[in-house]
Amino acid sequence: MIYTSTTTLECGTAFIAVTEHGLCGLYFIDDAHSEAQLKQRIAKNLGASMDDIQDNADMTAPYIAGLTQFWQNGIWPDHLKLDLHGTPFQKTIWAQLLQVKTGQTCSYSELAANAGNAKAVRAAASAVANNPISLIVPCHRILPKSGGVGKYLWGSAMKRDLLHHEEMITKAA
Secondary structure, eight states: OEEEEEEEETTEEEEEEEETTEEEEEEEEBTTBOHHHHHHHHHHHHTOOGGGEEEOHHHHHHHHHHHHHHHHHSOOOTTSOBOOOSOHHHHHHHHHHTTSOTTOOEEHHHHHHHTTOTTOHHHHHHHHHTOSBTTTSOGGGEEOTTSSOOOOTTOHHHHHHHHHHHHHHHHHO
């Protein structure tokens, strides 16, 4: 089963999904991404049917608490596991994303090199774009080498806001 619920953060309404193995989806609901669309995306990512997804605030409550903690201090609680589903290459890139600490950024080319394949910049960018656990697996911390913040599923303005929020967290620490 995949359990889902929503919670409100300063940056928007977060839609989360968990399995018995951990957090498997974190997206934001907006004009272009409805809850129904996000449920379909999660089902596709996990190779599940829509019948396998059910709203369940009790099952997601620890993860919502962890998300709230992460928003406040930039640290995901160790006891809350991530359940990442993707290709081996995607998982390698996502593991590298987890190495980019709160308040830091890196380029797509640096990310590819850190993952062991400096020539796979486009493939790394594709893996970043397909990250199923936004915010916690910090795809927003990856920037184009040419400058600016680049693209983000929920828009460049949100990406800029997230980076600014994390900058404030690190300055306060």
